[in-house]
Amino acid sequence: MSELKVVESRTPVFFDRFERKDENQHQTHYCPGCGHGVAHKLIAEALHDLGLQDKTIMVSPVGCSVFAYYYFDTGNVQAAHGRAPAVATALKRSNPQAEVISYQGDGDLAAIGTAEIIHAANRGENITVIFVNNSIYGMTGGQMAPTTLIGQMSTTTPWGRRPNNDGFPMRMSELISTLEAPAYVERVALSDAKHILQARKAVKKALELQKQGAGFTMVEILSPCPTILKMEPVAARRYVAEVLTKHFPLGVYRDRKPEFTPVEVPQKGLAELLGASDKGTPEDVCHASKQRTKAKTIKVAGFGGQGVLLLGQLVAEMGMREHMEVSWLPSYGPEMRSGSAHCHVTLSHERIGAPVITHPEVLIAMNEPSLRKFGPSVKAGGVIIYNGKALPEDLSFEGVTVDCVPANEIADQIGSAKVANIVMLGALLEATDCLPFTTAEEIVAGVKNKKLAEMNEKALAAGRDYVDKEVMVGAVAGPDGCGN
Ligand SMILES: Cc1ncc(C[n+]2csc(CCOP(=O)(O)OP(=O)(O)O)c2C)c(N)n1
Ligand code: SF4
Secondary structure: OOOOOOOOOOOOOEOOOOOOOHHHOOOOOOOOOOHHHHHHHHHHHHHHHOOOHHHEEEEEOOOHHHHHHHOEOOEEEEOOOOOHHHHHHHHHHHOOOOEEEEEEEHHHHHHHOHHHHHHHHHOOOOOEEEEEEOOOOOOOOOOOOOOOOEOOOEOOEOOOEOHHHHOOOOOHHHHHOOOOOOOEEEEEEOOOHHHHHHHHHHHHHHHHHHHOOOOOEEEEEEOOOHHHHOOOHHHHHHHHHHHHHHHOOOEEEEEOOOOOOOOOOOOOOHHHHOOOOOOOOHHHHHHHHHHHOOOOEEEEEEEOOOOHHHHHHHHHHHHHHOOOEEEEEEEEOOOOOOOEEEEEEEEEOOOOOOOOOOOOOEEEEOOHHHHHHHHHHOOOOOEEEEOOOOOOOOOOOOOOEEEEOOHHHHHHHHOOHHHHHHHHHHHHHHHHOOOOHHHHHHHHHOOOOHHHHHHHHHHHHHHHHHHHHHOOOOOOOOOOOOOO
16 A cells, blocks of 8 residues: 655644643634634635735634634734724734735624725725625524525524515625725635635635735635534535525626825925914923923813813813824713713823823813712822812812812803803913913914903913912812812
8 A cells, every 4th residue: 555645734824733722722613514714724825825924914803703813823913893894904004014814704794894894995905804704693693694695594583584674685795896996806605615716716816916905805705604504514515505605696796906096195294284383393392391291181071061172172282382292082972062071181292092081180170060070080199170169068089189260250250151161271271380371372362253362361361360379279178178
């Protein structure tokens, strides 16, 4: 008997052992006969053939293939449900040399992730999407997917999918190929050896096109899910061949390089484009404001109509004029007036990571509910500036300086309740010394309405003077809760 020779071996794009439970490190977590394993193999082989393993980042979805990172010895990122194309976009744009694959099931891509896939395709992102369509939600036990066939039973369509109740099956390859930007879209099937070979070619072609920078490529793979379909693996494959392909015709839906007509972009500096002044070199001013800046994270809270969001914007604008990094994040309910509103403002000399502020160094509370809600979250050593003569009797904030400024009354005396937020801005600058007063003067005096500009100037000065003269600077909340 002649000696047997191994001519095929596992591609090195797969790990030798999978980081799974000890006893399962040699096998995948997929059910016997599942198409995901075959689809993985096609990708791994194509990456190997194209020499792309070390450049590849796989984005795995939520669904049965969530653990794709167990198997691919490439870069791996796991995205939230439906968000893989958005994550892939970010990865590709920040690593243009990388080969980025967004691997998704039909629930992930065509239900919760419809927006992401359509827009990534429409932008012509240079990524490859491998879309595994098994016509059902596998991982969660067989709910209807957008690709579920008419009449097909699922746990959420126990009488079969009815178009008048559940809509029609969505043909994503056809839909996406109506867009201008995609470069290559093909639907293939894991039904038999011949079709699997065709699927292999399609996956390789898509990855090769991405490597050449062609743009958005997608391969839709009709795939068996024997477990949910309650079929033997062979019968499930036959189902793909005889039923799924009838409803989702195989073939190439798009194969052309998209043409983008370049649009002329005005060659202006960012400051000029935004209409902002550009005084001094960033280094000079930055150095100057570094000396001053004490408060960095500020939360402004109140109800709609009090100018809460505008106050935050003004502080952010001042920070920009001082060449600082700034972020402004608004949060408000559906009501335009009287609903609660707040914003987070960060001023920094370094790049800002997240704009959300959980524990601000400064809270400007324009009303009592905001004081009660956010007061306890202010950092120890921080400052609360409260729009009122005194704190409510039952409130006190240990280790925090509280300045009570009756901004509404001061604004009324100046002539308009509207400028209460500017009174608070003056108070903020005096209480924290976070930004130069002159910058605020420039901004508030710059409004077109002359009368309002005058009132703004008065309000700014009044807020500053109130804290300077009426509030004991540096006081920590006393028994009555207030610093004065
Ligand atoms: C935000 C969110 N919503 C819902 C779920 C529940 N969930 C997990 S997987 C899944 C559907 C997956 O189906 P599909 O994309 O077709 O992948 P398959 O499991 O069939 O491969 C759903 C709805 C979740 N994990 N997260
Ligand atoms: S449930 Fe279906 S899709 Fe999920 S692993 Fe099993 S066969 Fe594959």
